[in-house]
Amino acid sequence: xxxxxxxxxxxxxxxxxxxxxxxxxxxxxxxxxxxxxxxxxxxxxxxxxxxxxxxxxxxxxxxxxxxxxxxxxxxxxxxxxxxxxxxxxxxxxxxxxxxxxxxxxxxxxxxxxxxxxxxxxxxxxxxxxxxxxxxxxxxxxxxxxxxxxxxxxxxxxxxxxxxxxxxxxxxxxxxxxxxxxxxxxxxxxxxxxxxxxxxxxxxxxxxxxxxxxxxxxxxxxxxxxxxxxxxxxxxxxxxxxxxxxxxxxxxxxxxxxxxxxxxxxx
Ligand SMILES: [Fe+2]
Numbered sequence: 209x210x211x212x213x214x215x216x217x218x219x220x221x222x223x224x225x226x227x228x229x230x231x232x233x234x235x236x237x238x239x240x241x242x243x244x245x246x247x248x249x250x251x252x253x254x255x256x257x258x259x260x261x262x263x264x265x266x267x268x269x270x271x272x273x274x275x276x277x278x279x280x281x282x283x284x285x286x287x288x289x290x291x292x293x294x295x296x297x298x299x300x301x302x303x304x305x306x307x308x309x310x311x312x313x314x315x316x317x318x319x320x321x322x323x324x325x326x327x328x329x330x331x332x333x334x335x336x337x338x339x340x341x342x343x344x345x346x347x348x349x350x351x352x353x354x355x356x357x358x359x360x361x362x363x364x365x366x367x368x369x370x371x372x373x374x375x376x377x378x379x380x381x382x383x384x385x386x387x388x389x390x391x392x393x394x395x396x397x398x399x400x401x402x403x404x405x406x407x408x409x410x411x412x413x414x415x416x417x418x419x420x421x422x423x424x425x426x427x428x429x430x431x432x433x434x435x436x437x438x439x440x441x442x443x444x445x446x447x448x449x450x451x452x453x454x455x456x457x458x459x460x461x462x463x464x465x466x467x468x469x470x471x472x473x474x
Contacts, residue, residue: 304370
């Protein structure tokens with residue numbers, strides 16, 4: 209068993225990726241997905257094995273005494289464990305989505321992720337017109353962030369995100385967000401993001417999805433710390449949120465941090 213640096217006692221079984229929660233840690237629900245459910249997003253759908261376990265999502269993980277704090281700030285959290293390996297040549301990934309417009313707001317809501325075990329590539333795909341249903345999805349910006357344990361990433365508004373496991377074992381990552389509608393359909397109708405991540409003869413290779421038009425150049429990037437947004441690589445998100453919940457107010461009100469968010473990864 210591997211102890212995850214989550215700010216709560218959480219361990220991961222290293223073969224199966226199953227999580228075990230320590231005494232006093234509550235988890236509201238568990239959902240699992242198989243590759244058959246995401247085969248329409250694969251580089252080669254023939255290679256996705258219908259019954260093979262893809263990822264497990266553990267939702268709302270906290271100590272009982274911290275529950276009122278999450279409720280007060282309307283914050284939800286979770287841990288996803290994404291299994292290692294390849295679908296044909298493509299590295300295992302989750303489905304990815306855009307966050308929907310919350311009522312009365314001018315932008316979609318951001319989210320924060322942290323890698324708890326393993327190595328990940330996060331694809332960030334920005335599109336202000338993601339809700340338009342005709343023609344190819346227009347992408348303004350496409351980035352791939354390489355993250356390792358302890359590193360964190362803020363997903364800006366209007367940006368779809370999906371996670372790829374590029375390590376050898378199950379990859380665990382945590383998230384923190386304000387609940388909002390999630391849109392999987394713009395990605396589904398394009399059969400994935402603008403870029404697929406393959407492993408060919410041991411080397412990672414980015415391969416464009418030919419269904420997109422005028423795809424911008426892929427930017428390969430690394431995450432950064434940002435104390436103003438509660439992002440420190442040596443403090444788990446759970447601990448950072450419980451200690452200073454107001455620091456994460458931008459998750460529900462991104463307009464307050466527009467400039468910091470815009471400049472974060474430039
Ligand atoms: Fe999300």
